Amino acid sequence: MNVQKIHHHTYFTAGINFEPAVYFSYICPKLSPVTYQHLFFDLDRTLWDYDANSTRALTDIFHAYQLDQSFASAEEFLGLYNHHNDLLWEDYRKGVIIKEDLRTKRFALTLREKGINDQPLCMEIGVHYMNSMPRLNILAPNTIETLEYLKDRQYRMYILTNGFLSTQQQKMAHSRLDSYFIRIFSSEELGVNKPNAEIFHWAVSAVHGRKKECLMIGDDFEVDIIGAKKYGIDTVWYNPAGLKSDPGPTYTISNMSELQKIL
Secondary structure: OOEEEEEOOEEEEOOEEEOHHHHHHHHOHHHOOOOOOEEEEOOEOOOEOHHHHHHHHHHHHHHHOOHHHOOOOHHHHHHHHHHHHHHHHHHHHOOOOOHHHHHHHHHHHHHHOOOOOOHHHHHHHHHHHHHHHHHOOOEOOOHHHHHHHHHHOOOEEEEEEOOOHHHHHHHHHHOOOHHHOOEEEEHHHHOOOOOOHHHHHHHHHHOOOOHHHEEEEEOOHHHHHHHHHHHOOEEEEEOOOOOOOOOOOOEEEOOHHHHHHHO
């Protein structure tokens, strides 16, 4: 087994990074004090490939509304949209804006970059996007196989998301993820977003779990990993880009299939 000590508190085995206690649990599973029962997954960019699905929906909009007359290319349109969308999502997470602001402003700001100030058009495009995007079903590689593996081993699985509940339900239904999960915990229900400890406490309490039995799996280091870690539950950072982090999560994976080596 290829094992390498990286520094005084992180180990590396078979492509997965570990903190020391869980490292020894991994190589000596019968001695493991870690027995997870409740798995909390983020949805967007973790299981459901938000970037691929959004790109497809936005490209269709670009052609359907003949936006090539104003933008040099679909790539330019997508780049400007993603810039404004990311900034607005950050404002939403901080409670600066509400859902309706997010959904209308992201297209208004994008079109305004090209001198288009047409509020009815922005609203129409926004509705088109929200009707089409959640129906797409591109998933992260090996998602279904991994969920089948976890389901067979009777893990109790949930979604813990900052996304809007109705939208996330549509995504899961159209991508056939819904059958694997007991419940969706959406920040929209609680009125508090990840990484606030309150949302993790809400979810863990609702499933009558103990912190040591719970594991958070997500792609956003600040929102999913730091938030869960501060609350006191173990984490799996889904990090296909191979980004660096300090302090690290409990585990780091680059492919969903690697969960099968941990659980």
